[in-house]
Amino acid sequence: MATCRICYEEGTVAMPLLNPCDCKGSVEFQHKHCLTQWIETSLMENCELCKVKYDSVDLTLEVIPAFHPLLTRLSTRAPLVLALEAMLYLMCCESFGEATVRKGPDAFFQMMSDVTPLLLFGLVGLQLILLVPAIRVLKDRGRYFRTAWSCRFAVFSVSPFWCVVILAAGLVISFYNAVAGALMVVSVCLHTWNLHQVIVRYVNRDIIRGAVAAGI
Secondary structure, three states: OOOOOOOOOOOOOOOOEEOOOOOOHHHOOEEHHHHHHHHHHHOOOEOOOOOOEOOOOOOOOOOOOOOOHHHHHHHOOHHHHHHHHHHHHHHHOOOHHHHHHHHOHHHHHHHHHHHHHHHHHHHHHHHHHHHHHHHHOOOOHHHHHHHHHHOOEOOOOEOHHHHHHHHHHHHHHOOOOHHHHHHHHHHHHOOHHHHHHHHHHHHHHHHHHHHHHOOO
16 A cells, blocks of 8 residues: 555545555655655655656745855865965065065065055855856845845844945954954854855745645
8 A cells, every 4th residue: 555655644535545656566655744844844846766856836936056066165165265366476576586585574474564455345246156057046135135135144133135245344354353354254244145045945944834825
C-alpha cells in the first residue's frame, strides 16, 4: 500500500496522495499538506532527491545566482581582499622601494594612507559585481527592498539601509582617516553577500506562507 514519504500515512479521499516529482518507489507519493509544510520549512521548491520542481505546488520563489565559488569566498573575506589589493599595489608601485629606503617607514605609511580609499573602492566594487546581477534577476525587486528595509542586520542591529550609510561614510572618512574608514567599510563588506541571501530567504518564506494561507 502506497504511503506518504513524509508522514508515512496512507492516502484518503480527503487527503489523496500526489506524485509531485519524478521520484519512484517508496518515495513516490506525498500528501499535499505535507508537501507544503515541507516547502515552508526547507524553502525549497525542488525535490531534494530528483531535483525536479514540484508540479503540484504553484510557487515562484526568488533565486540566488550561483557565482564562481572563489568570487563568493572573496566577497565574504574583506580583510583578505584588502590585503591582496595592497600587495598588488606595492608590487606595481615602482617608487615604493626607493621611497622606503630614502625616507624610512613614514613614507610607507603615508603611501598606504593615500591609496587606502582606492583600495576600499575596489573592495566595494567586488560586492557590486555580485549584488547587482543577483538583484537584477529577482522577479519582485520591490518586495526584496521592502523586506530589506524592515529586517535587521545581526552585526549592527540596524536595517540594511543604515549599512549603506555606514559604507558610504566609511569611504568618505577614509580620505581623512584611513584606518577608521577601512574599519567601517570592511565591517560592512564582510557580511554584504550573506545579508543578501538572508533577505532572499525572508522573501521566499513570505511567499510560501502566503501560498499556504491561501490553501495551495
